[in-house]
Amino acid sequence: MDHPYFTCTEIRPGVYAAIAKEGMEAIGNAGFIDLGEETLVFDTLSLPQAAAVLRTEAEERTGNRVKYTVNSHYHSDHTNGNQIFKDTVIISTAKTKAEMAGSLISESAPVQGLDLMDLAVGIMEETLPTLLIEDKLVLEGKTRSAELYHFGCAHSCSDLFLYLPVEKILFAGDLVLADRHAWMGCGRPEEWITVLDRMAPFKIEAIVPGHGPVGGPETIQKTQDYIRELMDHVMNLKIKGRTPDEILAAPMPKKLSGLARHSVYERNVRFLFEYAESGVLGCRLPV
């Protein structure tokens, strides 16, 4: 079904992707899964109003109340809708919870040209995770089980992903991004590649990325290629003595030139330049 914020599609019976519409306020993707007698929601979009539509859709489609809500990582475009799920068990890593505490929508506006503060002002309630996992949690439902994994520092230092072993579907959060520049500055790019390597043993037929359309297992490789390509590009020019502005003035590597969200390219170049010098993360605007 089509909504103002996202397009909801049933990937497999009982497994749904909510793909954010470009230019609208949901910004991040989400999903929901019928576990049998209860429903799990993966990520809560960028705005409570959008999350309310997501919850209604999830409960109508599955016929079950939402029992579990997962925050893939702390970025506000994946967590600002948490208050709609405050009566559920909200699951994240400890680091995600710590990053969220006290940072309510403070860095979410403007994102992608949208002033979310206008839409969210006066209605936002800090709603933090209540169940913290370290590296793995299995939720056994009546009809299917869902596995949650944390493999370390990658897009952020707290990314969770969800895997359905029978359906072979992976909800990746921002660990995997389809056809767009992937923000690196809140995590560790070289470790991100390693984390994606660790997904290799998983049998995967479909991936719901953090942004962009549902893809196949090849989107993991594409995300790795993106990270490697851009790291190499910045390092090669930095070694030649180029400044960040000069690197940005140089032609973008061909493989990257067709990707969406060009503004992230500039931020990544500036981040990678600084990161190479200091090892300091450049997290500013969450995406």
Ligand SMILES: [Zn+2]
């Ligand atoms: Zn993110």
